[in-house]
Amino acid sequence: MKILRAIGHFFAKIGRWIANTAWVQPLLIVGGIFAIIFSIPYIKRGFENLFAKENNTEYAWYQAQALSLEENGQADRLLGYLENYNAENHNKIKGEFGSKFILSLVKQDCTNCKDAYDGYINAISSGYVQGFKMWTILVDKMDDAGKEYLAKPIYAKHTGLFEQLVEYYGECDDEDYPLYRNLITKNKSSVVSTMKTKSSKLDAASTSDEGLDTPLTMVVDLEKYDAGYYGCNGITQLFYNYIDFDLSGSTNAATKGMVIRDFWNYEGVFDPEMSE
Numbered sequence: 001m002k003i004l005r006a007i008g009h010f011f012a013k014i015g016r017w018i019a020n021t022a023w024v025q026p027l028l029i030v031g032g033i034f035a036i037i038f039s040i041p042y043i044k045r046g047f048e049n050l051f052a053k054e055n056n057t058e059y060a061w062y063q064a065q066a067l068s069l070e071e072n073g074q075a076d077r078l079l080g081y082l083e084n085y086n087a088e089n090h091n092k093i094k095g096e097f098g099s100k101f102i103l104s105l106v107k108q109d110c111t112n113c114k115d116a117y118d119g120y121i122n123a124i125s126s127g128y129v130q131g132f133k134m135w136t137i138l139v140d141k142m143d144d145a146g147k148e149y150l151a152k153p154i155y156a157k158h159t160g161l162f163e164q165l166v167e168y169y170g171e172c173d174d175e176d177y178p179l180y181r182n183l184i185t186k187n188k189s190s191v192v193s194t195m196k197t198k199s200s201k202l203d204a205a206s207t208s209d210e211g212l213d214t215p216l217t218m219v220v221d222l223e224k225y226d227a228g229y230y231g232c233n234g235i236t237q238l239f240y241n242y243i244d245f246d247l248s249g250s251t252n253a254a255t256k257g258m259v260i261r262d263f264w265n266y267e268g269v270f271d272p273e274m275s276e
Contacts, residue, residue: 119256
């Protein structure tokens with residue numbers, strides 16, 4: 001207590017000295033004004049960062065699940081394993097990335113990527129997608145100099161995978177891919193046409209800055225694929241804007257969450273055995 005009283009007396013003396021010393025007060029006022037002026041840029045930057053974080057919640061969520069983009073990094077390795085899918089690479093994918101997951105290619109200014117976010121959150125929080133795992137590739141991430149897209153050389157390196165995806169998802173007949181057949185049965189022919197058009201450009205998009213539609217989303221399910229499910233190199237489903245598959249016409253988080261439930265569990269139009 002004596003120490004606290006001593007500290008109190010010390011500051012009280014300083015306060016009385018300032019009050020009784022006329023020339024100090026203007027200096028303190030001027031100093032305070034300059035302190036406020038010099039701190040404005042930092043305050044402004046802090047608010048800008050706060051609002052940017054709030055306004056980019058969706059992209060921040062995708063960033064948290066992003067694969068590294070350096071040479072021989074996570075994205076490079078995963079696409080390489082999928083391109084040359086065999087028993088050895090099956091085990092490498094399973095050990096490093098999981099036996100079932102979503103791989104989605106996204107970018108910050110993609111409206112469909114932002115719209116998809118609340119559906120994923122709803123599906124996860126509702127317990128629709130047990131064991132859910134997702135990886136992303138940020139196609140708009142640039143190098144430190146801001147000149148090159150980091151993902152571009154990875155696409156160029158793995159054109160073989162994109163060519164295989166084009167052959168299966170872009171050029172296949174409706175009967176070859178159950179999702180196409182089921183969507184057409186549900187009067188979603190226009191959606192199928194759009195998916196085919198986008199998929200047919202994947203190999204060209206892999207070596208250029210344009211033509212790659214986001215969110216390009218794949219369901220990698222090694223166990224289903226090896227059990228004879230349809231697909232390509234462990235990829236059992238490939239699509240873009242999953243919201244297009246909602247048959248109710250609603251686009252709220254709950255209905256979007258149910259679409260995710262369906263494609264994760266192969267239900268509804270994603271069921272290969274769905275009755276026509």
